Amino acid sequence: MSIQAGAPAAGAARRKLGRSGLEVSSIGFGGWGIGKSMWGDTDDGESLRALRAALDLGMDFFDTASVYGHGHSERLIAQAVREAGGRACVASKIPPRNMEWPANPRTRLANAFPPDWILSCTERSLRNLRTDCLELQQFHVWTDSWLKDPLWRESLEAVRSLRAQGKIRLFGVSINSDEPDSALELVRSGAVDVVQVIYNLFDQRAARRLFPLCARMGVGVVVRCPFDEGSLTGSLEPDTRFPPEDFRNFYFGGDRLGETCRRVESLRALLVGPHAASLSEAALRFCLSRAEVSSVIPGMRLKAHVESNARAAGCLPFDAALLDALRKHEWIRDYYRA
Numbered sequence: 001m002s003i004q005a006g007a008p009a010a011g012a013a014r015r016k017l018g019r020s021g022l023e024v025s026s027i028g029f030g031g032w033g034i035g036k037s038m039w040g041d042t043d044d045g046e047s048l049r050a051l052r053a054a055l056d057l058g059m060d061f062f063d064t065a066s067v068y069g070h071g072h073s074e075r076l077i078a079q080a081v082r083e084a085g086g087r088a089c090v091a092s093k094i095p096p097r098n099m100e101w102p103a104n105p106r107t108r109l110a111n112a113f114p115p116d117w118i119l120s121c122t123e124r125s126l127r128n129l130r131t132d133c134l135e136l137q138q139f140h141v142w143t144d145s146w147l148k149d150p151l152w153r154e155s156l157e158a159v160r161s162l163r164a165q166g167k168i169r170l171f172g173v174s175i176n177s178d179e180p181d182s183a184l185e186l187v188r189s190g191a192v193d194v195v196q197v198i199y200n201l202f203d204q205r206a207a208r209r210l211f212p213l214c215a216r217m218g219v220g221v222v223v224r225c226p227f228d229e230g231s232l233t234g235s236l237e238p239d240t241r242f243p244p245e246d247f248r249n250f251y252f253g254g255d256r257l258g259e260t261c262r263r264v265e266s267l268r269a270l271l272v273g274p275h276a277a278s279l280s281e282a283a284l285r286f287c288l289s290r291a292e293v294s295s296v297i298p299g300m301r302l303k304a305h306v307e308s309n310a311r312a313a314g315c316l317p318f319d320a321a322l323l324d325a326l327r328k329h330e331w332i333r334d335y336y337r338a
Contacts, residue, residue: 013313017089017294018220020170020193022135024089026288027313028061029054029306030224030299034076035068041243044076046302051080053306055088063196063222063297065093065140066125074128082130090129091136091194091222093174094121102176102336103141109149113139115158122162134168136194142173144185156191170194172220178334180206187213194220194294200228201267201286202331211292220294223287227280227298229335231260234268234279251335267329275322281312286326289317 014023034047054062062081064073074092081088096103096112103112122137137159146152162168172194175183180197187195187210195214199206203225214221227233229251238258242248252260268279276282287296300306318326
């Protein structure tokens with residue numbers, strides 16, 4: 001799937017996806033929230049309006065997964081792209097067979113990504129997306145310990161067979177939330193074309209080792225969670241309440257939200273006005289200030305989110321002095337674990 005972009009717009013700014021030869025929109029569409037799983041009640045009409053707006057603005061990189069609403073996110077993306085009459089670069093993900101997030105180094109590959117599971121999950125995503133070929137298929141979790149697993153060669157051969165059959169074009173992994181260095185050996189091995197990793201104003205660790213290595217190896221970098229699950233939009237308050245089924249009840253549970261909001265205000269004071277029109281713009285520009293980054297994929301469920309995020313693609317990157325000042329705001333924690 002690829003798109004015929006609409007009128008040129010900020011969202012159409014493009015970057016190379018590693019050594020693949022593909023170029024993708026620097027702001028992509030994160031499809032977790034539209035899957036109606038773990039983000040509260042989501043309206044399909046609103047989701048489709050957001051997807052159509054993304055296509056109209058020239059966004060052509062869509063990230064989804066078969067577990068996002070048991071394929072609901074994939075199906076919505078397929079519908080929007082088909083209605084637009086064009087093509088899009090769609091990336092999906094294979095969940096670990098044991099459904100364990102994040103990956104445990106002690107888990108055997110047979111319980112996470114055995115060959116038959118890789119093949120069957122890819123076929124399911126192809127059906128959901130109504131396409132014959134996925135531009136990018138990813139393992140939804142990863143640990144470098146699997147490179148030494150006796151099954152790794154067979155699992156990798158399953159990936160290669162999908163590529164040989166024309167069912168996938170590129171292969172990648174989504175790196176564990178709090179372990180940006182957990183795929184360094186995989187990148188060095190040359191087995192992957194793309195990695196997906198958390199990188200934002202709070203969690204800057206990926207820039208230290210992973211990004212330079214990916215640049216040397218020609219591996220594309222997709223950045224997820226640029227808004228730290230919403231906090232770096234500046235829209236949350238210490239007393240914000242989420243719908244009962246929203247996973248952020250856990251993520252920002254206890255005193256986490258209050259501490260997060262205090263740190264967000266420090267960033268707002270530094271960035272908004274002198275350097276950016278809004279905190280969300282600043283958060284995206286921070287990510288795009290790294291040349292190694294191919295695309296940033298904020299989650300978007302509303303047309304207004306798409307339009308706001310697209311504008312950031314046309315803004316200049318931050319200068320070295322500001323990036324150096326922002327290192328002081330790095331805050332290492334892992335709210336994805338209990």
